[in-house]
Amino acid sequence: MSGLTQQTQQQMTQQNSQQEPQPQGSQNPSGHRKMSLAAQIFTALILAIIAGLLLQSHADFTVNYIKPFGTIFLNLIKFIVGPIVLFSIMAGVISLSDIRRLGSIGGITLVYYFFTTAGATTIGLFLANLFKAYFPVLSTSDLTYEVQKTESGPLDVLVNMFPSNFLSPIVDANMLQVIIMALFIGFAIILLGDKAKNAVNGINLWNEIFMKVMELILRLSPVGVFCLLCPVIAQNGSAVIGSLAKVLLVAYIAYAAHALIVYSLAVRTLGGMSPAAFFKGMMPAILFAFSSASSVGTLPINMDCTQKLGASKEVSSFVLPLGATINMDGTAIYQGVCAVFIASCYGISLTPSQMLTIVLTATLASIGTAGVPGSGMIMLSMVLASVGLPVDGIALVAGVDRIFDMGRTTLNITGDASCAIIVSHLLDKAAAKKKASK
Ligand code: ASP
Secondary structure, three states: HHHHHHHHHHHHHHHHHHHHHOOOEEEEOOOEEOOOOOOOOOOHHHHHHHHHHHHHHHHHHHHHHHHHHHHHHHHHHHHHHHHHHHHHHHHHHHOOOOHOOOOHHHHHHHHHHHHHHHHHHHHHHHHHHHHHHOOOOOOHHHHOOOOOOOOOOOOOHHOOOOOOOOHHHHOOOOOHHHHHHHHHHHHHHHHHHHHHHHHHHHHHHHHHHHHHHHHHHOOOOOHHHHHHHHHHHHHOHHHHHHHHHHHHHHHHHHHHHHHHHHHHHHHHHOOOHHHHHHHHHHHHHHHHHHHHHHHHHHHHHHHHHHHHHHOOHHHHHHHHHHHHHHHHHHHHHHHHHHHHHHHOOOOOEEEEEEEHHHHHHHHHHHHOOOOOOOHHHHHHHHHHHHHHOOOHHHHHOOOHHHHHHHHHHHHHHHHHHHHHHHHHHHHHHHHHHHHHHH
8 A cells, every 4th residue: 555655646746747837938839938827927917907997987898898708717717626626635635645654754744734734824814804904995896795604503614514415515616525525535545455546546647637627727817817807907996906015915924924933933943953044944945936836846956955954855755745735834824815805805804703714724725735836826716615705806816826826835835844854853853762762
């Protein structure tokens, strides 16, 4: 079984590397440099702002003839998020049997990943709520929205997480239920061992197929962003532009706070390393992550940095690929901040129980987020849907997603690296203690 799972993990890493869109502009056959997707999206954002401002007196036209194409893009995102969550979590769980084999490494890694991600979402929500007064309430008819109140009892959130039907989680796009379903199937596959070898291969293949579909949909982002943003700007004018700068600032403050407080404390107390040495040693990986917006793409350079900082090869080659697949603190912060921002734009105040659901969903969503550019935005739709917020709200932040993404990816890989340093240090300490007691 361990051989099988090792192979599975290798396959997943390979798949992720294959999915990774090129961060730089690429050369087409005629020799002309093609604009990178990020540059295209950014151009679309600028064009949408210009067109939106010019069409302010024709807002109806933008709603009737431009917005529908944006709606098609959003529909495609909604269509792909269910299969992506289902298959990427099943593939992630299947790779857990390696964790069993690696026992203590896996245990510490999972606990660290879970708590730092839950902490990250909490920091994101806290700061976003602190700055909420600066976010706009957009008052066009298009953004009028009724909160879908579904829960009545205090434990209904918990009860509603468990599906009572095999198909309804996907049909209703109930992502918490999809995750629970994926966890059960994944664990059953692990328990079946080699008998389920074909299922493992099948799940990894389907995971790859859906990731490819996601990549294709993301290629439409420039058009999607233009068609979604232009009508919003035409209807709301400069209120939206100013608010984007504010929400970006809040996210970056949260990224920095998480790195400087949580990771510094963790590497100092659990990793036996000065935070300054840690961040200095991580600088090449940090810069690469910031410019590529891909955790998976940063993997080799992250391994090199952590090993130079003293993490063992055995630990870093297990903890980092797993982290690039399931640990996304920056993405969790982004989702928390954007959920509050979008709620605020729609004039909705989130209740404490909705906040709790966001912490839970964003933590789980980060497990299902692929370490490639833009995937966190797809998962945002799941977080919004989990608390009944309108998925269309993504339009408000989609245009600047790349700027969010650069920061969140940087935090994502730094979190993985801090874990490698800590696990390595704790194992060294335990080994030294064992040796001394002999
Ligand atoms: N780009 C991020 C990463 O690779 C994932 C995301 O979009 O949040 O870590």
